[in-house]
Amino acid sequence: MWRRVASLSALISSTSNRCFLDQVAYRMSTCKLFSSEVKENPLTLKDLFITFVLGGPGSGKGTQCAKIVETFGYVHLSAGELLRREIASNSEYGSMILNTIKDGKIVPSEMTVRLIQKEMELSNNHKFLIDGFPRNEENRIAFETIIGADPDIVLFFNCPEEEMVKRVLNRNQGRVDDNIETIKKRLQVFKASNLLVVDYYSDKGKLFEIDATGTEEEIFERVRPVFAAFQHDQK
Numbered sequence: 001m002w003r004r005v006a007s008l009s010a011l012i013s014s015t016s017n018r019c020f021l022d023q024v025a026y027r028m029s030t031c032k033l034f035s036s037e038v039k040e041n042p043l044t045l046k047d048l049f050i051t052f053v054l055g056g057p058g059s060g061k062g063t064q065c066a067k068i069v070e071t072f073g074y075v076h077l078s079a080g081e082l083l084r085r086e087i088a089s090n091s092e093y094g095s096m097i098l099n100t101i102k103d104g105k106i107v108p109s110e111m112t113v114r115l116i117q118k119e120m121e122l123s124n125n126h127k128f129l130i131d132g133f134p135r136n137e138e139n140r141i142a143f144e145t146i147i148g149a150d151p152d153i154v155l156f157f158n159c160p161e162e163e164m165v166k167r168v169l170n171r172n173q174g175r176v177d178d179n180i181e182t183i184k185k186r187l188q189v190f191k192a193s194n195l196l197v198v199d200y201y202s203d204k205g206k207l208f209e210i211d212a213t214g215t216e217e218e219i220f221e222r223v224r225p226v227f228a229a230f231q232h233d234q235k
């Protein structure tokens with residue numbers, strides 16, 4: 001289905017062939033000052049290593065991100081979690097976000113991108129896992145426009161629908177969207193919108209598709225080599 005998914009061997013050969021200076025030149029060409037705030041050592045876009053983490057509801061994105069953070073020292077930003085925090089903070093947008101989440105739909109992109117941007121600017125790290133984002137083309141374009149950056153790589157956790165439903169219904173974290181009615185809507189949105197974005201990054205050769213079945217540990221052993229291969233690529 002994902003015709004142009006980058007394989008690990010393609011990744012290794014492309015990273016070893018790609019000259020460091022080419023990468024710097026590419027990043028400089030897309031570079032804007034990351035923050036308008038005056039900091040002593042402001043991060044610029046060329047310093048960042050951005051990974052988008054995609055997959056259906058319950059495919060295990062959050063679980064695997066925790067392992068990547070522990071092993072490779074990334075900052076984990078879950079778009080859904082940032083939106084839930086916004087609701088909990090009694091923001092003026094809280095009820096709109098809550099209703100959207102209950103309905104399994106996608107919150108207007110500028111809101112989500114601004115929340116991600118704020119967290120990135122507050123961080124002293126430069127390696128980010130952006131989990132559950134972009135969920136649709138509007139999300140993707142808003143990130144490119146507001147942040148002025150593209151992801152370096154994109155992970156896609158591919159999991160059978162039945163298994164995703166089982167995992168979500170067993171999650172037990174009190175989420176308003178972990179019920180069968182909302183899960184059905186989220187799965188529809190996933191198929192109608194998220195997969196277009198997956199295809200987009202596949203066509204760009206940035207996609208790493210991970211089989212998200214099996215135990216958490218088995219899945220992480222499929223994820224590990226992707227990040228291990230990129231360790232030397234990061235500033």
Ligand SMILES: Nc1ncnc2c1ncn2[C@@H]1O[C@H](COP(=O)(O)OP(=O)(O)OP(=O)(O)O)[C@@H](O)[C@H]1O
Binds near residue numbers: 055056057059172219
């Ligand atoms: N490989 C696995 N096998 C069984 N259960 C798993 C596995 N990985 C994660 N889980 C469990 O499945 C549930 C969903 O996982 P997780 O929250 O990581 O998914 P997610 O992709 O972040 O979902 P969402 O998009 O809804 O936030 C959690 O309760 C988690 O503990």
Ligand SMILES: Nc1ccn([C@@H]2O[C@H](COP(=O)(O)O)[C@@H](O)[C@H]2O)c(=O)n1
Binds near residue numbers: 080101112133135186
């Ligand atoms: N880019 C995003 C991400 C999430 N949402 C909304 O939050 C819900 C939960 O997201 P999880 O990643 O934690 O599953 C999701 O169903 C959306 O309603 C969003 O709007 N935009």
Ligand SMILES: [Mg+2]
Binds near residue numbers: 080
């Ligand atoms: Mg999650």
